[in-house]
Amino acid sequence: MASTAVARGVTPVVIEQAAVPLERVLGAEMGQFCADLQRANGVELHTGQAVSSVRTTADGVVVRTDGGLEVTGDAVVIAVGAQPNTDVARASGISVSNGVLVDEHCRTSIEGVYAAGDVANHRHPLYDRWLRVEHFDNANKQAMAAAKNILGGAVVYDDPHWFWSDQFGLNLQHCGDAHGWDRLVVRGSVAESDFIAFYLAGGVLRAAFTAERGGDVYAAKELIARQAAPDPRRLADEDVDLMDLMDELPEAAEAAPSGGN
Ligand SMILES: Cc1cc2nc3c(=O)[nH]c(=O)nc-3n(C[C@H](O)[C@H](O)[C@H](O)COP(=O)(O)OP(=O)(O)OC[C@H]3O[C@@H](n4cnc5c(N)ncnc54)[C@H](O)[C@@H]3O)c2cc1C
Structure with a gap:
């Protein structure tokens, strides 16, 4: 705004x-x-x-x-977040807590009832915590995973999450979930608004935030999805291709996320 x-x-x-x-x-x-x-x-x-x-x-x-x-x-914009409306779910006996609680398959506590999007508080398998996300990329992908499961699939929704915003002529992007991070590694220049910042927790890459580095987000998302623990010095090193870090992951960790894409 x-x-x-x-x-x-x-x-x-x-x-x-x-x-x-x-x-x-x-x-x-x-x-x-x-x-x-x-x-x-x-x-x-x-x-x-x-x-x-x-x-x-x-x-x-x-x-x-x-x-x-x-x-x-002249005018005031109040932008203090949104509260999920869970009245219908609650009245139906569905478990709610900061939204409608859903498991990794987007199932609510009542058989045959699914939830997705802003209202869903999802047990995220990648981060092992409840996560309610208010972004359209999640609303689209999570809804697709829920739809596949309604049709008899067994899709685990584990998308790492992603959003972007253009502000003051800069493209800003964020992927992952930085909750609990203990180390920040920056590649590029914050002063020049041209960087990607990596958030690690216990050595594992959890999230990334970029300014004018949208091209790095694909690799960052993949590294997050695979719970990679890259060498922080290589993360910071402009000469190291992030795609190479992905290719170096051990075979066992390379199981592609089912994502629900
Ligand atoms: C001002 C604003 C700016 C945003 N900008 C961005 C952005 O730049 N990037 C981004 O990723 N996301 C953005 N978002 C968030 C994005 O719009 C939401 O994440 C997305 O719309 C969520 O989709 P949804 O289907 O879960 O919910 P919604 O789009 O809210 O759809 C829910 C629908 O359910 C209907 N409904 C509710 N209760 C009932 C009922 N009892 N019976 C029948 N229908 C009912 C509602 O009327 C509504 O149409 C923005 C949101 C707002 C408000």
Whole structure:
């Protein structure tokens, strides 16, 4: 929204309660990259401030924060996430918790009932945790896996997840699930907005975030899907082709994900 507003000649003020934007998904360092990107492009970004009130006055809409900030604007966009509507599922006796709970085959707790997309909280076999994802790539692929299983298949939905966004003229992409990561390895230049950042947990590649490196995402996704544990020095080395890292994986780990694609 901020990027589009700037492109339309509007100066947006962004108020974020976390220390940096996207901190929950990307961590502090890459979140700082996003903050710098916004500020460098004319966004007035306030972090560490939670909105405490919004009211309409004769001068415009006034937003106040718990940190004492007061901003008056022509319009306010509230972008604080979405809550899955699970009323029908709950009333039907289907298990819900942050969405409709589904197993790796997209099955709910009731025989013959499946769920996919934003509303599904999926036991992801790759990350071994419940994951509810609000992106259309997941909604498409998970729905396909569910449909195949409804038709008698036995598809395990284990897509690593992927989304992209164009902001301030930069192409940003993210794949995987960085939850629990303990090491960040950067290939390229963050200062020049031309990099891929790898998130590893216990040496295993879990997620990647790219700026202007969409071409690397295919290999990163495959490495994540195969639970590869690449040498961090080689991940950081521009001279090492990421496809080579994929080819070097041991045979046993090369079972292609069933994905539901
Ligand atoms: C403003 C916005 C921007 C977005 N931008 C992106 C983006 O850039 N990239 C990206 O990957 N994703 C984006 N998304 C997310 C993406 O749109 C969703 O992930 C995707 O639409 C999810 O698909 P779905 O089929 O699970 O749910 P939905 O598309 O929400 O479809 C669910 C449908 O079920 C219907 N429904 C609900 N309850 C009932 C009922 N009881 N009976 C019958 N029908 C019912 C609803 O009316 C709705 O039509 C964006 C979402 C929003 C809101």
